Amino acid sequence: MELNTVRDAFDRVAKKQKLSSSKSREVIDQVGHEIEQTVMSMQSTQDSSTSVDQKSILVALKTKLNTISPQTQLEGSQKELNVNLSKCSKVLEKVFNPDISKAYRNVDFDLHILNQIIANHFYREGLFDTADCLIKEAGEPEAISLKCQFVEMHQIIEAVRSRNLEPAINWATANREKLTQVGCNLELKLHTLCFVEILQKKSRSEALNYARTYLAPFASVHMYEVQKLMGCLLWAGKLDKSPYSDITDVTHWEKLVDELIQHFCSFMGQSSSSALRVAIAAGVEGLPTLLKLANVMAVKKQEWQAMKQLPVPVDLGKEFQFHSIFVCPVSRDQSSDENPPMLLPCGHVLCNQSIVKMSRKGTRAFKCPYCPQEASVADCRQLYL
Incomplete structure (x- = not known):
């Protein structure tokens, strides 16, 4: 989304630059044409009253140039270009130089x-x-x-x-x-x-x-x-x-x-990539999503730093997946320590909260949503990823 915004801003600048360049050539051609016509007129006067005729020709040229008003025309197109350049620089600054302090939590690191x-x-x-x-x-x-x-x-x-x-x-x-x-x-x-x-x-x-x-x-x-x-x-x-x-x-x-x-x-008992490099690379990958989340939460006047789990997924790709991840097929929630994956007797796996809800807090047996077999909460076993 951010790259599309940058691309649109750049396209607008490129369009205005082409229009400004085209307008400049048009104005220069108009002025050049009038000057050429004036020079030809002055060269055609050969009698003794040339001084008076040439003066009137130059006055006529001045009038025509005032009508063309090249400075006004050039200023107008250049102003539109400058406005879009200014907007583009602001977009670039917002996308590529954001205030990242809004996207991290104050954590007490073990120095x-x-x-x-x-x-x-x-x-x-x-x-x-x-x-x-x-x-x-x-x-x-x-x-x-x-x-x-x-x-x-x-x-x-x-x-x-x-x-x-x-x-x-x-x-x-x-x-x-x-x-x-x-x-x-x-x-x-x-x-x-x-x-x-x-x-x-x-x-x-x-x-x-x-x-x-x-x-x-x-x-x-x-x-x-x-x-x-x-x-x-x-x-x-x-x-x-x-x-x-x-x-x-x-x-x-x-x-x-x-x-x-x-x-x-x-x-040596070490990973092939340094922990510092991995942490920085993962942070750079997830930073745009976190910045967007921080801005949205700020508009809603909500605090996201106190949340145990982010309300939006941060996809870092397979490169940064070091642990197994289970997403409950019923609730679509990702498993956690508070909501671990549970193995049903039939072999299917659901999150604990889904099982509690389906069994009405463990008071009754429930049917597996993926096969006809029934189970109770006591029959389910926690899985450790």
Whole structure:
């Protein structure tokens, strides 16, 4: 809705700008035409009384220009353009520079946890000096415990981006058991990229020796992948023109970096994305809805900050769904701690408040709205999402 408002305001400015430009050209053409006619008239006078005739011609030109009134015409179209420009800037300011203080609640943050989250974020981003400074000034020495591991992660990543896979291979080998448990073949991917680098930059024999040493152990489980790599040997020096050219795509390196970060953080007991980044991204996504809610509630003179549940949905998309969500098919209400989902004997699930209402506060049996089976409140079991 906000983008439509901005688009409409911009379209009005563009329309007025075209009209103003067209009007300016029209006025300039009129003035130019009158001047050209005057010059031609003055050149046609050849007798001795030219001075009197030219003066009368110039007087006539002045009269015509006063009739055209170019300044008045230009001012009118320019004024309309300026009015719409002013309105457009106000729309932009309202949409893109709102007072966000109306859309958040005053929450007592745990400064200890908040400092750790921020320091953790800086470590993830490789800003170690910044994180150390924050920890020192905030008095949070225990937050530095993750530094060494993140330093190792960034050293490995920088090496990979420099086409040096040895540190990453050593890490994957040391964590082979953990990677296997999560069904990840990261070690094979690393050796594959190394094999392709050798095949492209060195000799076929060196690539074959590398395959015998490092790829052969994976053949029993990943035979197809190994066979494909062996086929690449036939195209040494021209791999980019072979049926296996996709294996040289540079995107494999960036995907490898993302996978390394994901598993490295997972084995540290950390999420692959920092909590600070996720919180800010989710806040930006939900901010327009919250601002609109705050404005509507202010007009109605109602206070929304005291509500336990927002009266409107804030759709953040699947990216920010970290917990299961259940919406009662009867009441259409989202489940909560006060209104948990309940499993009926027939296997269907309703929210507790719907069950209480249908059973008349538990005084009678009720029929499931989705099948003929009857149940009582005592027969229902709470589900934990």
